[in-house]
Amino acid sequence: MRKINLSDFQIAKSETARDINRRIILNLIRIRQPISRADLARLTGLQRSTVSLIIEQLIEEQWITEGALGHLPRGRKPRFLHLNNERAGIIGVNVRPKLTTLALTDLNAQFITQDSLPTFEDPNEFLQELSVRIKKLRDSHPQIFCEGIGVGVPGRVERKTQKLIFAPNLGWRDIDIKEFLENATNLPVEVDNAANSCALFELWFGKHSEGVHDLIALTVSEGIGTGIIANDQLVLGVSGMAGEFGHISINENGDLCSCGNRGCWEVYASNSATVDYYSKTNGKNQTGKKDESVKPTFEDILRLFELGDPKAIESIERMAHYLGLGIAMLITSFSPSLIVCVGEVTSVWEKIEPIVKKEVSERTPLATNTKIIPTNELAYPRLRGAIALILQKHFVAPPVA
Numbered sequence: 001m002r003k004i005n006l007s008d009f010q011i012a013k014s015e016t017a018r019d020i021n022r023r024i025i026l027n028l029i030r031i032r033q034p035i036s037r038a039d040l041a042r043l044t045g046l047q048r049s050t051v052s053l054i055i056e057q058l059i060e061e062q063w064i065t066e067g068a069l070g071h072l073p074r075g076r077k078p079r080f081l082h083l084n085n086e087r088a089g090i091i092g093v094n095v096r097p098k099l100t101t102l103a104l105t106d107l108n109a110q111f112i113t114q115d116s117l118p119t120f121e122d123p124n125e126f127l128q129e130l131s132v133r134i135k136k137l138r139d140s141h142p143q144i145f146c147e148g149i150g151v152g153v154p155g156r157v158e159r160k161t162q163k164l165i166f167a168p169n170l171g172w173r174d175i176d177i178k179e180f181l182e183n184a185t186n187l188p189v190e191v192d193n194a195a196n197s198c199a200l201f202e203l204w205f206g207k208h209s210e211g212v213h214d215l216i217a218l219t220v221s222e223g224i225g226t227g228i229i230a231n232d233q234l235v236l237g238v239s240g241m242a243g244e245f246g247h248i249s250i251n252e253n254g255d256l257c258s259c260g261n262r263g264c265w266e267v268y269a270s271n272s273a274t275v276d277y278y279s280k281t282n283g284k285n286q287t288g289k290k291d292e293s294v295k296p297t298f299e300d301i302l303r304l305f306e307l308g309d310p311k312a313i314e315s316i317e318r319m320a321h322y323l324g325l326g327i328a329m330l331i332t333s334f335s336p337s338l339i340v341c342v343g344e345v346t347s348v349w350e351k352i353e354p355i356v357k358k359e360v361s362e363r364t365p366l367a368t369n370t371k372i373i374p375t376n377e378l379a380y381p382r383l384r385g386a387i388a389l390i391l392q393k394h395f396v397a398p399p400v401a
């Protein structure tokens with residue numbers, strides 16, 4: 001039961017009812033496709049004529065299309081409806097400190113074409129080049145009408161303006177990516193924190209989210225991000241930037257974090273933290289001083305871990321220990337049904353899972369109610385998250401009291 005928000009509500013008019021019915025039908029088509037008008041009427045309890053009117057509108061707007069004829073033992077053969085993947089598409093952009101990936105997908109978030117570019121230190125230079133790449137993606141499939149651009153960023157995004165306030169791992173502050181890209185492309189742009197967008201993707205399109213109303217997406221990369229869904233909604237807080245668990249101190253006297261705080265969770269459990277830990281004892285040159293040029297990447301450490309390198313095993317197991325510790329904190333705070341873990345470390349999940357689960361079960365009595373699931377990095381979960389920022393706008397319930 002949700003309290004009525006008396007400062008932001010919309011009274012129920014007949015258009016509101018129509019809009020709600022339209023979104024219910026669009027969601028049913030998305031989940032049950034291919035589906036007939038008769039089945040939609042049966043599932044919604046709406047009259048056939050009402051369903052037909054909504055369908056005509058959705059076809060006209062090119063959201064859905066009629067496919068093959070169905071087979072029935074007798075009577076008129078129904079035409080099945082499905083989302084229109086040939087005409088409408090979405091562009092997703094996943095910004096990370098070294099590399100930015102982008103893709104054009106259909107309405108089912110399936111990739112049509114992809115590209116990538118280095119993430120330049122200078123945000124303006126980067127956005128210029130990104131606009132060029134976006135144009136190229138669109139030009140490669142001119143028949144596809146683009147619904148908009150979703151951008152996932154590793155940082156804090158102000159809710160109202162969608163400005164990137166601070167991205168510690170990029171070193172960017174106060175960047176208006178939305179305004180820049182909207183001016184450059186003439187398309188609607190939605191910007192959000194990468195973890196929030198991964199959480200939205202999981203809620204709307206995830207394989208494990210059926211019947212799930214409370215979930216957390218945990219992005220483990222250069223930093224650590226958490227996107228929290230409670231009662232089917234992102235937890236935003238008054239600032240719109242709530243849920244930054246990666247920057248909660250788990251050791252008040254710990255190492256300095258890029259955010260300025262000390263001993264943040266991400267200083268212990270992120271990819272960068274693991275690379276730093278590994279490099280502290282490895283990679284010394286002959287003078288005994290640490291040589292930055294021999295610093296491995298996180299992927300190098302994963303490879304060494306798989307090969308049985310003792311130092312890599314120690315580093316990854318240490319990371320797993322701290323991941324478990326933080327996940328226990330998340331479960332104690334929110335008791336979600338599901339935590340989805342996103343990041344390169346999921347490629348060795350089978351080996352680290354016992355360590356993570358041991359930490360979790362020892363630290364929170366609520367552990368048994370929460371499933372912890374790794375996502376498949378090869379399915380580009382962060383990029384799909386960015387796509388979800390645009391897709392979900394068309395599928396969410398309209399704002400009502």
Ligand SMILES: [Zn+2]
Binds near residue numbers: 258259
């Ligand atoms: Zn921090």
